[in-house]
Amino acid sequence: MINFNEKNREFHLQGKNFSYVFNVMQNGQLGQLYFGKKIRHREDFSHFFYKPEVGIGIIAHYEEDPGFSLEYFKQEYPSYGTTDFRKPAFEIEDENGSRVSNFVYKGYRIYKGKEKLQGLPATYVLSEEEAETLEITLEDEVLECRLYLTYTIFNERDILTRNARFENYGKQNLKLNRAMSLSLDLPNYNYEMLHFSGAWARERHLKTRKLEVGSQYIDSTRGASSAHQNPFIILKRPNTDEDMGEAIGFSLVYSGNFLAHVEVDHFDATRVTMGINPFDFSWNLNGGESFQTPEAIISFTSTGLNSLSQNFHSLYRERLMRGEWKEKERPILINNWEATYFDFNEEKLLNMVRKAKKLGFELFVLDDGWFGKRNDDKSSLGDWFPNLEKLPNGIKGLAEKIETEGMKFGLWFEPEMISKESELYKKHPDWILGVKGRKLSLGRNQYILDLSREDVQNYIISVLDERFAEAPISYVKWDMNRNMTEITYGDLPHKYILGLYRILEKITTKYPHVLFESCASGGGRFDAGMLYYMPQVWTSDDTDAIVRLKVQHGTSMGYPLLTMGAHVSDILNHQTARKTSLDIRNHVAYFGNFGYELNPLIFDEEMDKKVIKYLDFYKENRKLIQFGDFYRIESPFEGNTTSWIVVNKDKSEALVGYFQILAEPNPGYNKKVILKGLDPDKKYLVNDEFEAYGDELMNMGIVFPQPDRYFSKDSETQDFQSKIFKLKEIK
Ligand code: DGJ
Numbered sequence: 001m002i003n004f005n006e007k008n009r010e011f012h013l014q015g016k017n018f019s020y021v022f023n024v025m026q027n028g029q030l031g032q033l034y035f036g037k038k039i040r041h042r043e044d045f046s047h048f049f050y051k052p053e054v055g056i057g058i059i060a061h062y063e064e065d066p067g068f069s070l071e072y073f074k075q076e077y078p079s080y081g082t083t084d085f086r087k088p089a090f091e092i093e094d095e096n097g098s099r100v101s102n103f104v105y106k107g108y109r110i111y112k113g114k115e116k117l118q119g120l121p122a123t124y125v126l127s128e129e130e131a132e133t134l135e136i137t138l139e140d141e142v143l144e145c146r147l148y149l150t151y152t153i154f155n156e157r158d159i160l161t162r163n164a165r166f167e168n169y170g171k172q173n174l175k176l177n178r179a180m181s182l183s184l185d186l187p188n189y190n191y192e193m194l195h196f197s198g199a200w201a202r203e204r205h206l207k208t209r210k211l212e213v214g215s216q217y218i219d220s221t222r223g224a225s226s227a228h229q230n231p232f233i234i235l236k237r238p239n240t241d242e243d244m245g246e247a248i249g250f251s252l253v254y255s256g257n258f259l260a261h262v263e264v265d266h267f268d269a270t271r272v273t274m275g276i277n278p279f280d281f282s283w284n285l286n287g288g289e290s291f292q293t294p295e296a297i298i299s300f301t302s303t304g305l306n307s308l309s310q311n312f313h314s315l316y317r318e319r320l321m322r323g324e325w326k327e328k329e330r331p332i333l334i335n336n337w338e339a340t341y342f343d344f345n346e347e348k349l350l351n352m353v354r355k356a357k358k359l360g361f362e363l364f365v366l367d368d369g370w371f372g373k374r375n376d377d378k379s380s381l382g383d384w385f386p387n388l389e390k391l392p393n394g395i396k397g398l399a400e401k402i403e404t405e406g407m408k409f410g411l412w413f414e415p416e417m418i419s420k421e422s423e424l425y426k427k428h429p430d431w432i433l434g435v436k437g438r439k440l441s442l443g444r445n446q447y448i449l450d451l452s453r454e455d456v457q458n459y460i461i462s463v464l465d466e467r468f469a470e471a472p473i474s475y476v477k478w479d480m481n482r483n484m485t486e487i488t489y490g491d492l493p494h495k496y497i498l499g500l501y502r503i504l505e506k507i508t509t510k511y512p513h514v515l516f517e518s519c520a521s522g523g524g525r526f527d528a529g530m531l532y533y534m535p536q537v538w539t540s541d542d543t544d545a546i547v548r549l550k551v552q553h554g555t556s557m558g559y560p561l562l563t564m565g566a567h568v569s570d571i572l573n574h575q576t577a578r579k580t581s582l583d584i585r586n587h588v589a590y591f592g593n594f595g596y597e598l599n600p601l602i603f604d605e606e607m608d609k610k611v612i613k614y615l616d617f618y619k620e621n622r623k624l625i626q627f628g629d630f631y632r633i634e635s636p637f638e639g640n641t642t643s644w645i646v647v648n649k650d651k652s653e654a655l656v657g658y659f660q661i662l663a664e665p666n667p668g669y670n671k672k673v674i675l676k677g678l679d680p681d682k683k684y685l686v687n688d689e690f691e692a693y694g695d696e697l698m699n700m701g702i703v704f705p706q707p708d709r710y711f712s713k714d715s716e717t718q719d720f721q722s723k724i725f726k727l728k729e730i731k
Pocket of ligand 1: 367479519
């Protein structure tokens with residue numbers, strides 16, 4: 001619901017459980033009055049606006065009114081150079097080099113539904129009744145530039161989306177140095193900032209810091225959203241936990257360089273800005289041109305972090321992802337990467353496929369090494385034709401044989417990259433991203449294709465077209481294994497991402513039956529932008545169950561289980577050399593898009609039987625896991641135990657995962673997991689072992705059995721224990 005109070009020029013946006021009020025201030029700019037728990041609508045919110053009578057201390061103020069200084073006020077989309085000294089939401093440079101601007105209110109329109117963003121991924125509606133949109137027009141007459149701020153409220157969700165568009169209607173050439181997707185001023189700084197940081201093989205580890213006066217931010221300058229920081233942050237009150245308290249989540253639907261900046265000023269007020277990273281960014285906005293920022297999403301909760309996460313989960317599942325696969329159960333895949341690396345041929349692969357089929361796998365994925373002369377990571381990126389020494393019948397022959405065996409076939413590509421040792425490089429050395437006259441840095445022995453060029457985009461599209469036309473390909477793993485270094489100009493990283501989005505839009509709409517999984521050395525580009533095109537992501541190259549507890553727990557803060565590729569892999573683990581049981585490896589991988597990265601030919605009979613059981617169990621519970629409501633119970637960032645539960649919509653079924661990292665001596669009987677999200681009045685059968693009501697399970701909990709290790713004859717370690725509890729309603 002969006003209201004406009006004509007007299008005071010106030011806007012009141014009401015989501016399901018939150019309110020957002022802002023107004024047109026006396027200088028014509030937009031001021032912000034309230035953001036928080038839903039309040040009733042009133043015809044007058046002017047009492048929310050505090051303005052001192054006179055200026056205090058050394059401040060800059062308006063000539064006609066000493067009390068009017070932007071420094072004092074919460075603002076909506078703040079500018080630079082007219083009495084506010086905090087970080088602005090945008091910065092425009094005119095031909096004289098001035099970066100002062102003054103955008104004043106011109107009008108608004110409110111309409112049902114939500115319009116598409118040109119060339120950029122964004123959330124959408126299926127019916128106009130789902131959402132309402134407010135578009136505000138502001139104008140700077142000196143710059144001859146218009147600014148459109150757009151807000152969409154989803155009626156049945158606690159979600160607000162925002163974006164900004166600049167339109168140069170004059171003749172002079174302007175330069176945008178900063179154009180954030182959102183700015184939100186909050187009246188105090190009694191918050192903790194949660195962000196998701198890491199690196200390759202340890203992505204999205206939860207970090208919490210108390211806000212302090214000054215700037216705190218996370219960003220990426222790598223040309224990708226990155227494994228190091230994620231374009232998603234949460235501000236929560238200190239007493240907010242998973243189940244109670246206020247929190248605000250901010251997510252950017254974008255896959256390139258980003259900034260999430262939180263500034264606490266000298267009045268203890270907090271300003272959050274989020275958008276394309278202004279570092280090394282500039283965009284020519286010539287007369288007649290416009291610039292569209294990516295979409296930012298804000299979600300508010302007063303009932304804890306689990307509900308905040310669920311707001312994002314359901315939004316992404318239902319109104320960000322698109323295409324056939326959005327609502328389809330995802331297949332259990334087996335990928336040959338860790339099983340063979342580059343060392344395979346058709347026969348070896350087909351033997352793996354036959355065995356995998358018997359065990360119950362549904363999709364066979366051929367990873368890196370099938371093309372050009374690629375026998376290691378030094379060559380052939382760009383030469384997307386099959387290596388006939390390894391695959392004498394080509395991709396077509398292999399794929400058809402795999403289909404005949406009754407399995408689906410998936411293929412790995414890294415379309416954005418090029419090796420110097422390749423046919424493509426010989427033909428098009430100028431297609432590489434780089435700075436003339438400068439030596440280029442390498443990353444995994446490769447270079448980046450300049451996706452800002454339309455001919456390069458079209459080449460990539462045509463290469464994929466060729467492979468799709470000749471062979472039955474049901475799945476694509478779209479990899480990307482290096483970041484940008486030598487960049488020619490400040491608009492390039494964004495133009496690259498726009499180019500990437502154009503390719504993805506074309507390919508994914510042309511081949512709607514293909515399931516796309518994005519990957520960037522694992523989780524190096526796990527963001528809402530990529531999810532718009534590819535509905536699942538290879539969460540991390542790290543398949544060690546213990547590291548995965550943290551990676552998947554952190555990722556779940558912003559992204560649903562359905563999006564997280566989670567595979568069982570070898571012992572010793574290839575990333576950590578850790579030895580964990582088959583049980584815990586399967587149990588952790590259950591909480592995601594389940595698969596294996598193992599050679600099934602090395603399994604003995606006993607292992608075969610076990611694997612069949614694990615797969616059958618996942619198939620029985622796949623719908624619940626992939627489309628249920630997920631709750632975090634215990635955090636791997638806080639202690640020795642982690643537990644999670646996923647509950648289906650009518651609360652008739654649930655799956656609990658309980659994980660204990662190190663064995664504990666003499667633990668007593670207190671190792672309980674207190675469940676969440678159940679119906680207190682429903683009676684459940686737990687693991688076919690006992691019956692209990694939801695209220696018992698959510699208060700008394702379930703006891704985790706401790707192994708009797710004093711008398712254990714088992715030579716296996718008792719570290720890394722896990723147990724799955726399946727709950728079924730008894731009717
Ligand atoms: C990085 C990916 O994350 C891996 O899963 C694998 O596909 C390799 N690239 C192949 O080079």
